[in-house]
Amino acid sequence: DAKTTQPPSMDCAEGRAANLPCNHSTISGNEYVYWYRQIHSQGPQYIIHGLKNNETNEMASLIITEDRKSSTLILPHATLRDTAVYYCIVSERGATNKLIFGTGTLLAVQP
Amino acid sequence: DAMVIQNPRYQVTQFGKPVTLSCSQTLNHNVMYWYQQKSSQAPKLLFHYYDKDFNNEADTPDNFQSRRPNTSFCFLDIRSPGLGDAAMYLCATSRDGSGEQYFGPGTRLTVT
Numbered sequence: 035d036a037k038t039t040q041p042p043s044m045d046c047a048e049g050r051a052a053n054l055p056c057n058h059s060t061i062s063g064n065e066y067v068y069w070y071r072q073i074h075s076q077g078p079q080y081i082i083h084g085l086k087n088n089e090t091n092e093m094a095s096l097i098i099t100e101d102r103k104s105s106t107l108i109l110p111h112a113t114l115r116d117t118a119v120y121y122c123i124v125s126e127r128g129a130t131n132k133l134i135f136g137t138g139t140l141l142a143v144q145p
Numbered sequence: 146d147a148m149v150i151q152n153p154r155y156q157v158t159q160f161g162k163p164v165t166l167s168c169s170q171t172l173n174h175n176v177m178y179w180y181q182q183k184s185s186q187a188p189k190l191l192f193h194y195y196d197k198d199f200n201n202e203a204d205t206p207d208n209f210q211s212r213r214p215n216t217s218f219c220f221l222d223i224r225s226p227g228l229g230d231a232a233m234y235l236c237a238t239s240r241d242g243s244g245e246q247y248f249g250p251g252t253r254l255t256v257t
Contacts, residue, residue: 066244077149077235077248078188121187127244130176130195135187 037061038122043140046116052109054139056122059103066127067098069107071118072138078121081107112143148172149249151236157255158226166221166252168236177219178246179211180235188235194219195241223254231256 039057046052058067068083082089082096084105089096095108109116121138125131150169158164168177175196180188192201194213208230210222223230233253237246 068244070246072188075251077237077251078246079248080245083244125244130193130200131239131244131246132178132190132193133188133246134190137187 037124037134038136040120040122040136040139042137043142045142045144046109046112048114048143048145049111052112052116052141052143054107054109054120054122054141055104056107057104058122058124061102061124062126064126065124067096067102067105068123068125068133069094069096070121070123070133070135071116072121073115073118078135081120112141114143114145117141117143149236149238149247151234151249151252153252154250155253155255157257158223159257160228161225164223164226164254166223166234166254168219168221168249169217170236170238170247171217172238172240172247173216174238174240174247175216176239176241177213178237178239179209179219179221180237182233182235182251184232191221226254226256228256230254 066083069081070078072078084096098105119138119140123133152167178193179191182188191205212220233251235251236249239246
């Protein structure tokens with residue numbers, strides 16, 4: 035079973051920051067937090083991952099709380115093309131990195 | 146561009162008629178995965194290969210099999226498709242030790 039809890043849906047105005055929360059209160063010390071997104075009728079796309087430090091790349095920022103029980107994915111300037119289902123996944127970073135997807139958050143960016 | 150390719154994008158098969166879905170990759174990744182995604186649900190891992198080693202998920206039905214003849218190609222065989230097997234089938238790859246998986250566009254399977 036998925037080890038994360040996310041709101042089923044969120045709205046965001048185009049050009050504004052989208053902040054997507056994720057709860058992973060049972061995360062263990064060697065598990066990473068991964069974020070993927072899936073645009074309608076496409077395969078999932080990797081966004082970012084982190085262990086305990088905040089991370090930033092060209093797509094997004096990941097903020098992980100100090101106790102690691104929750105995290106927030108931030109899309110700094112959402113566009114209509116960011117409308118997608120966003121999945122937060124916790125997984126050990128081992129040889130095969132199996133991903134157990136939860137239900138995700140449907141982010142709808144409004145014009 | 147390096148990528149994960151799935152063929153065909155759409156496949157229609159008859160109830161009980163064996164079907165094979167294919168996946169190829171130009172990333173030279175040693176791990177390949179197959180996921181099933183039913184309508185309005187999240188992707189569900191069926192099995193994966195670590196190099197040539199096959200790893201089946203405990204709840205994957207016996208009706209689903211896989212082959213990986215070389216690093217670049219992986220096949221999903223459904224021996225006797227039922228109506229409940231209609232879904233999007235996603236192939237993904239990753240490099241040993243990396244947490245990033247690269248997904249193909251998927252094959253949408255319809256069973257009539």
